[in-house]
Amino acid sequence: MSRTFDEKTQNTKEFFCPYTSNHGINRGRVVLHADLNNFFASVECANSPDRSIFSKPVAVCGNIEMRHGIILAKNEKAKLYGVKTGEKISDAKKKCPSLILMGAHYDLYMRYSRAARKIYQRYTDRVEPFGMDEAWLELTGNDGICTVEDGKRVADEIRKVLKEELGITASVGVSDNKIFAKLGSDYKKPDATTVLARDQYQNIISPMPASEILYVGRSTAARLRSYGITTIGDVARQNPHFLKSILGKNGEALYTYCRGEDTSPVALFGEVPAAKSMGNSTTPPKDISSFSDAKLILSSLCDTVCSRLRAENTKCRGIKMNFRDINLCSFERQIKLDFATSSARDLLAFSCRLLAESVDLEKTPLRSMGICAIDLVPADIPQISLFEKDGGKKDVIDSTVDKLRLRFGFSCVSTALTLCDREKLGYIARGYEVFTNLR
Amino acid sequence: MRTKTYVKVTAIFDDIGNIFPKKIEWEDGTNYEVDKIIDIRPCASTKCGGFGIRYTCGIRGKEAFLFFEDNRWFVERKD
Known part of the structure; x- marks a missing residue:
């Protein structure tokens, strides 16, 4: 039982958080979250023949000519100058x-990422990557590991091995x-182990x-505020029904997260959950005007997205x-x-309709645009619209x-539309040089 | 100051997949026999950058590091 001060009622109120109890959910689990610090910038420095680079401010940036000229990552020295990820190179x-x-x-980043994951796998087969530079490791049940203190020992060893x-x-x-x-890995950076236990x-x-x-982003945080x-x-003190009423089902999840009651397991390495989108x-x-x-x-974009959908034997319903x-x-x-x-x-027909309803391109041109197929269903379940009368020709x-x-x-086959003006395109989508190969 | 220098290496692949360097060919064509392998471990090159399997080799009475990185061999050459 804990005492907290409620500013609104000016009362001291008590709330019970099962996480602090000795018999709560997750008791006995040991989970690690490893986050490779300033990953892109660290890899560039670690791979550079100029060893003096470690004492200089370094940032990794996108291609300026392709208008991807933003800061993608920066090292600790650059952070001291206030350089931020996502800002323009000129501002930095x-x-x-x-x-x-x-x-x-x-x-290069993929090679380092794969090598880091191989190191994690020396300690457990339950390694769940979260992006290129982060991963969860479940140590529960491993020989001699039963407390978070044992987990700290392994965490320190992993950090040492990564460095060496x-x-x-x-x-x-x-x-x-x-x-x-994950909260622990964000708590102290760089090169640190943080234990966040019940006490x-x-x-x-x-x-x-x-x-x-x-999963609490800017808008959720603003809504909570x-x-x-x-x-x-x-959050842990709120009624879960109240959180659900203001944040939807994410409110319930957030409630369990904040009380330390998230029981989701760390996936086995190689287990890939089905894509949701x-x-x-x-x-x-050039700007889209x-x-x-x-x-x-x-x-x-629709062409590449649909190719991926079909490769995964899925269809979308949204x-x-x-x-x-440009602003x-x-x-x-x-x-x-x-x-x-x-x-x-x-997808093209519906996305054009959505675009026309959403944006006035002459008034405000677009700098970038993306399309995402959502609400995915297996392709082998026939879902025929009452209004669709093509007899399966499109599928053929x-x-x-x-x-x-x-x-x-x-690039061997493409729609005639994309042959009209190749200069306006020229992006690389998921490894396919879609348009630069159109000759 | 050291420079990362890629070199030609003659190596033996044993029946379980281990790789043992036997001879290093320097840029000027000189061959250096690897007399013995003192240590093998995954390691970052602290002097030239990069990472791979580091072989500590005994060559002509001296110790030298030889790295196998992404299917290429390199040494940390003194400038």
Whole structure:
């Protein structure tokens, strides 16, 4: 039982959080969350023949000519100058004129990422990657590991091995559930182990901002704040029905997260959960200022998204589009379909409709655009619309296109529309050089 | 100061997949026999950058590191 002060009622109220109890959920679990610090920048430094680079501010940036010229990652020295991920290179250079800019090398990052995961697998087969640079490790049940203190010993060893074998550092969180383990790895950076156990709940976890919890983004945090809920402890004290009423089903999940009651297991390495959505986006070399340009880009995006859908034997029953205008304002729109499809023609038709309803391109041109197939269902379950009368012709065409691409490469067949103006395109989608190969 | 220098290596692959370097060919064509392998471990190159399997080799009475990185061999050459 804990005592907290309620500002509204000016009373001291008591609440029971089972997480602090000795018999609570997750008792006996040991979960680690490893986060490779400033990953892209660390890899560039670790791989650089110039060893003096470690004492200089370094940032990894996108391709300026392709208008991807933003800071993707920065090292600790650059952070001291206030360089931020996602900001324009010119702004970063203003803050730190001596900033060393390096291009991104995704193959290299993947090699380091794979090597780090191999190191984790020496300690457990339950290694669940979370992006390229993060992973959860479940140590529960491993020989001689039964407390978070044992977990700390393993975490320290992992950090040492990462430094010796790869030359990069990691922050590792240790707890008895995935959410607090992740909270721990964010708590102290770089190169640190943080244990967040039950006895630290009241002193450390409870007063932390709710925005520190995984999946609480800016808008959720703002919504919680509008109800006077600012800390993890505040969320844990709420009625779960109230949280559901303001945040939907995510409110219930957040309630369990903040009380340390998340019981989701760490997946076995290699276990890939079924995708919930598939999408592609692009920032073309020029702003999108007309509907015909937008349709051209959408056509190529729909083509790659649908190829991926068909490769995974799935169809979608909804489309979500995201836009970023020239003022760097981002927004999303979505539409539900009354049938399931993996046809690029269907996606293009609906996405064009959604685009026309959502954006006035002449007034505010777009800088980037993306399309995401949502509400996925297995393709083998027939879902026929009452209004669809093509007799399966689209499926036959798509299947033929897929076979051709399998044999002769992705760019061997494309819609005529995308041949109109190749210069407006020129992005690389999921490993396929879609348009640069159109000769 | 050291420079990462990729070199040609003659190696033996044993029946369980272990790789043992036997001879290093330097840039100028000189061959150096690996007299003995003192240590093998995954390791980052602290002097030149990169990571791989580091072989500590005994060559002509001296110890030298030879790295096997992403299917290429390199040494940390003194400038």
